[in-house]
Amino acid sequence: MPVIITANGLTETVTAAIDTGSTLCVFQREVAESLGITVEDGIEDYVSAMGTIIRVYGHEATVTIGDLALDMFVYFPDYQRIPRNLLGRQGFLQRLRFGLDDYEGIVYLSHHNDP
Amino acid sequence: MITGIDIAAENTGTINKLLSSEEPLTLVGGEQAEEKVVLPESLKPLLKQILAEMAKGNEVAVLAKDAEMTTQEAADYLKVSRAYLVKVIDRGEIPSRLVGNHRRVKVKDALLYEQSLNEKKRGRIVPPPVKMRDMNKDMKWLAEHRGEYAGKWVAIYEDRLIAACDTAAEVHEAKERAGFPQTLVTYIEEPLPQGMSKKG
Numbered sequence: 001m002p003v004i005i006t007a008n009g010l011t012e013t014v015t016a017a018i019d020t021g022s023t024l025c026v027f028q029r030e031v032a033e034s035l036g037i038t039v040e041d042g043i044e045d046y047v048s049a050m051g052t053i054i055r056v057y058g059h060e061a062t063v064t065i066g067d068l069a070l071d072m073f074v075y076f077p078d079y080q081r082i083p084r085n086l087l088g089r090q091g092f093l094q095r096l097r098f099g100l101d102d103y104e105g106i107v108y109l110s111h112h113n114d115p
Numbered sequence: 116m117i118t119g120i121d122i123a124a125e126n127t128g129t130i131n132k133l134l135s136s137e138e139p140l141t142l143v144g145g146e147q148a149e150e151k152v153v154l155p156e157s158l159k160p161l162l163k164q165i166l167a168e169m170a171k172g173n174e175v176a177v178l179a180k181d182a183e184m185t186t187q188e189a190a191d192y193l194k195v196s197r198a199y200l201v202k203v204i205d206r207g208e209i210p211s212r213l214v215g216n217h218r219r220v221k222v223k224d225a226l227l228y229e230q231s232l233n234e235k236k237r238g239r240i241v242p243p244p245v246k247m248r249d250m251n252k253d254m255k256w257l258a259e260h261r262g263e264y265a266g267k268w269v270a271i272y273e274d275r276l277i278a279a280c281d282t283a284a285e286v287h288e289a290k291e292r293a294g295f296p297q298t299l300v301t302y303i304e305e306p307l308p309q310g311m312s313k314k315g
Contacts, residue, residue: 002250002299011245015257015301028302030268030283041202043195043232060235062244069243073236083304091238111240 001107003087005074007035007061014085016063018098018107022088023047024075025063026056031085032076035061039076047075054080063092068109070095127170134163180223186211189220193229203228245297253299264303271299 003016005027012034016027024047032039042057056075063070072091087093099108133140140154165175184192189209190200204211204218209228211218252273260276268286270277270293277298278289290298 002247002253004245004247004297006244011297013250013297013299015299028283030302034283034287034300041199043199058236062241064243064245064247066247067243069241070238071235071241072238083302090236095238095240 001065003085004064005031005035005061006064007037007059007074010035016085016087018093019086019088020093022049022086024056024058024088024090025072025086025092026054026075026077026082026088027085028082029076029079032059037076039078042076043073045075049082052080054078054082063087065109068096068111127166130166131163134159134166178222180221180226182222183212183219184222184225186218186220189225192225193232248297250299257299257301257303261303262306265305266303268300268302271301272297 001016001018002013004011004013012031014027014031024045026047026049029039037059039057039059042059045056045058047054047056055078057078058073058075061072061074063072063074070092072095074091095112097108097110097112097114100106101108139156140159142152142154144150165177168175186200186204187197190197193200195203200209201218203209204220208231209220209224211220211224213219253271256271256274256276257269264276264279267279267281268283269279270286270290272293272295277293277295278286280286280289283300283302286300290300
């Protein structure tokens with residue numbers, strides 16, 4: 001799905017996949033670079049992905065999807081290439097209600113408190 | 116800072132019982148047990164909490180809120196690198212004072228920062244900083260042309276391919292030159308052989 005990531009007053013429009021198995025929201029290092037983020041200046045953490053442990057660094061950013069936006073921590077890998085941006089639980093899914101119509105290719109997202 | 120207090124497992128139950136009792140808790144010492152001090156009631160919940168953590172195998176640290184930590188101790192406590200912590204201090208997010216050339220951070224300030232950091236990590240729904248354009252055409256284009264551009268970085272605006280390049284830097288340059296608002300930039304993954312599902 002398309003998302004807009006905003007940090008340092010800059011925005012990038014990219015695609016991201018929702019990953020219920022991912023604890024963190026991890027974006028490609030290239031996205032950080034185009035937003036002027038120095039990856040290694042962030043909060044260090046580790047994620048397990050693609051059969052290996054990847055060191056990632058968290059940065060504050062705003063992620064916009066349709067009419068929804070979240071201020072959250074987005075993590076970027078140290079040097080490893082990841083094939084896609086992932087929206088995981090912390091900061092994203094934990095704040096939203098999420099539904100999927102795979103047949104129609106539609107994702108439903110709303111505030112977790114919405115009626 | 117006190118960490119890793121050891122206590123015999125068989126004594127934990129007895130201590131818990133004493134701490135849960137309404138009777139005052141008395142500290143007895145001396146060779147003949149002749150010295151006795153009644154401990155304040157307010158100490159009981161703290162001791163119970165310490166025991167509960169120790170029972171879980173956690174290390175326990177007792178810190179006075181006004182005590183000071185070095186930047187390394189504060190970084191270890193917050194589970195961030197010292198370099199990151201120094202930047203946070205430089206941004207004024209944690210107050211500090213200089214002792215010679217070294218910075219000191221109050222425990223209570225580190226605790227406050229930890230709280231705000233955890234809040235930020237939980238995420239917060241905010242008004243969108245930008246209005247997102249309709250991206251249906253972009254996503255349709257991606258679905259239709261995925262195979263042709265596998266392994267490439269592409270920039271798309273609606274149903275138009277702006278650029279397809281080997282690196283993100285090249286595609287960003289092309290995107291900037293084209294000047295369309297909210298141009299979608301994405302890496303198109305190599306397809307897997309049929310019958311193979313993606314993992315991770």
